[in-house]
Amino acid sequence: MNSASPIRKILQGVATRADMFRLFDRHKQRPDRFEGDKSALYAGEWFEIAQQQCDYMLDLLPPLWIRGEMFAMREFMAGSVTSVFFTLRIDNRTRHFHTYCDLADKGSPDRMRAAIIERESRPVKAMSREERLEHIWSATHDDYRGYAGERWPVSDRGKRTVLLYGGKEGTFLKLLEQLTDVEIAAKLPVQLRHLPERQAA
Known part of the structure; x- marks a missing residue:
């Protein structure tokens, strides 16, 4: 591969x-x-x-x-x-x-x-940061995810984006790869939020 x-x-x-x-x-x-x-x-x-x-x-x-x-x-x-x-x-x-x-x-x-x-086969459930981001991308409805377009810096165009809720500021788009740990936890279902982090293979 x-x-x-x-x-x-x-x-x-x-x-x-x-x-x-x-x-x-x-x-x-x-x-x-x-x-x-x-x-x-x-x-x-x-x-x-x-x-x-x-x-x-x-x-x-x-x-x-x-x-x-x-x-x-x-x-x-x-x-x-x-x-x-x-x-x-x-x-x-x-x-x-x-x-x-x-x-x-x-x-x-x-x-x-x-x-x-x-x-x-691992006895302890855990997720790497990459697995968390892939799960968020897979689980997010098409209407709330997309790709950075012409309004983004050239270096970011074509990268994956997700819609986030910013409280009083409303919703905004952010690059998937730039989500913070807090934003990742908010996007994950409750049962996955507190799984330990594993190192990517």
Whole structure:
């Protein structure tokens, strides 16, 4: 997998069916959507789904291939990046995951599998700052997130933004990557706010 596309968990918890379809293209609002190869945006993303969603996707179209506990969709998201679904036994529980793997790199599905097992086998729940930001981006409705446009400094254009509530000042946009710890906590659901911080892998 391209080094510009690290393996990353983009949603905490198990995605609903509606969440799954929305997360398939969580970058659809980007201003340059139809320009160039955007494989790096997708490659490496993963999140957990329910068995029903995994079964539905397996039955939807004949898969590109099936290898043991994983199968790949024959429709590609971008370039050589496509959905690879996993059914994994982790800590005596069967769990299901949607991932985006770059099939131009033959080892990417196996590395994805290893990364998911390593991340989900930890006994203590924790989230890195990057995971918190990805969860916020994934969970925020399209109307409240976007990309920095022409009114932003040139160096910030195209970066992800989220709408924040500023009290008496009203709402304002801020770059996702510049959210403070307090702003991150306010955007996370209550059950995730106080999880310990883990170092990014």
